[in-house]
Amino acid sequence: MAVATDGQLLGTVLAVQANFYRVQLDQDNREIAPAHLPILLCTRRTRLKKIGQQVMVGDRVVIEEPDWAGGRGAIAEVLPRTGQLDRPAIANVNQIMLVFAVADPPLEAYQLSRFLVKAESTGWDVVLCLNKSDLISAQEQQEISDRLLGWGYQPLFISVQNQINLDQVITHLSHKTTVIAGPSGVGKSSLINALIPDINLRVGEVSGKLARGRHTTRHVELFELPDGGLLADTPGFNQPDLDAQPEELVYYFPEVRKLLEVNHCRFSDCLHRDEPDCAVRGNWERYEHYLEFLEEAIARQTQLNQQADPESTLKLKTKGKGQSKYEPKLESKKYRRISRKTQLQALQDLYQDSEE
Numbered sequence: 001m002a003v004a005t006d007g008q009l010l011g012t013v014l015a016v017q018a019n020f021y022r023v024q025l026d027q028d029n030r031e032i033a034p035a036h037l038p039i040l041l042c043t044r045r046t047r048l049k050k051i052g053q054q055v056m057v058g059d060r061v062v063i064e065e066p067d068w069a070g071g072r073g074a075i076a077e078v079l080p081r082t083g084q085l086d087r088p089a090i091a092n093v094n095q096i097m098l099v100f101a102v103a104d105p106p107l108e109a110y111q112l113s114r115f116l117v118k119a120e121s122t123g124w125d126v127v128l129c130l131n132k133s134d135l136i137s138a139q140e141q142q143e144i145s146d147r148l149l150g151w152g153y154q155p156l157f158i159s160v161q162n163q164i165n166l167d168q169v170i171t172h173l174s175h176k177t178t179v180i181a182g183p184s185g186v187g188k189s190s191l192i193n194a195l196i197p198d199i200n201l202r203v204g205e206v207s208g209k210l211a212r213g214r215h216t217t218r219h220v221e222l223f224e225l226p227d228g229g230l231l232a233d234t235p236g237f238n239q240p241d242l243d244a245q246p247e248e249l250v251y252y253f254p255e256v257r258k259l260l261e262v263n264h265c266r267f268s269d270c271l272h273r274d275e276p277d278c279a280v281r282g283n284w285e286r287y288e289h290y291l292e293f294l295e296e297a298i299a300r301q302t303q304l305n306q307q308a309d310p311e312s313t314l315k316l317k318t319k320g321k322g323q324s325k326y327e328p329k330l331e332s333k334k335y336r337r338i339s340r341k342t343q344l345q346a347l348q349d350l351y352q353d354s355e356e
Ligand SMILES: Nc1nc2c(ncn2[C@@H]2O[C@H](COP(=O)(O)OP(=O)(O)OP(=O)(O)O)[C@@H](O)[C@H]2O)c(=O)[nH]1
Pocket: 131, 132, 133, 134, 135, 158, 159, 160, 161, 162, 183, 184, 185, 186, 187, 188, 189, 190, 191, 202, 203, 204, 205, 209, 235, 236, 237
């Protein structure tokens, strides 16, 4: 992320406020910019408005006409996005950090599994942090660790209170744009406060939580980590909805993904319940979770299909000027790969769940 050879100023949009954009200049630019003014309040060039180019949080942008004394600038160009969400509007996310506590509230396998599956369905990297490790023994920690290894995860045990392994969290977050999520009370606010000392989120207070909810749902905002990397917060949500396609669901279990690299089911549309020669069914811990999530996914799909058109295999197609005709429905795409859209939808839902 160096300054372009023609001396362009590059930065990342942290927040959008009315018609202004708070832009964090890249580290390298600070040689050009005065060290005390790394953030500029920017407008969007009229040219961008004319071509309908939106600017969103997370965007990488080119800044022109910096006014260092006034802390102002103008966005002249938006670099291509690697991905984008519409609700909340955020671009270029690359990982999700799930935070759970090992105790207080107790670590519940089913809830953890649900969050993990939801997080996997976004398609981005998943980092699992287990906080409050100060509340359990080394032996108990080892047991949890062994168990989660069987799920395909290597959790990072941390204690915000005792400052254990926070340096490792920082390493995981550096140079990435991360969305943080997890159930209520596990210490997310405490962790963010520890990582970004001057951010000052209120911990364990209803008023603080409300403020935070308002903050993140109405205006999503990225916070810069002192050692590099950007973090977007989500308020607590307890039961994420799973809306994976039934046939995609199994790929959100890393322990099965690994297995399916070498083994195959007889049927390519196998749902791994009672089909003959199934490579997935069997002796793995989360198989029960899989079956339960699958029931949910099938029920959801059935409901959606019924809403769309109860029995017919034809669908009504409107062809302008009030004309319409029936055409065969498209085959459901059973073998398709996980689409980018599904992934984005999943991350979007993480936010929608948290708004409730
Ligand atoms: N023992 C222990 N307690 C902790 C630790 N980290 C946070 N806590 C406590 O856990 C409680 C909840 O912390 P918060 O940071 O408010 O949790 P949160 O995940 O932000 O909760 P929501 O705002 O509801 O999403 C507070 O009383 C913290 O002091 C830790 O490492 N060890």
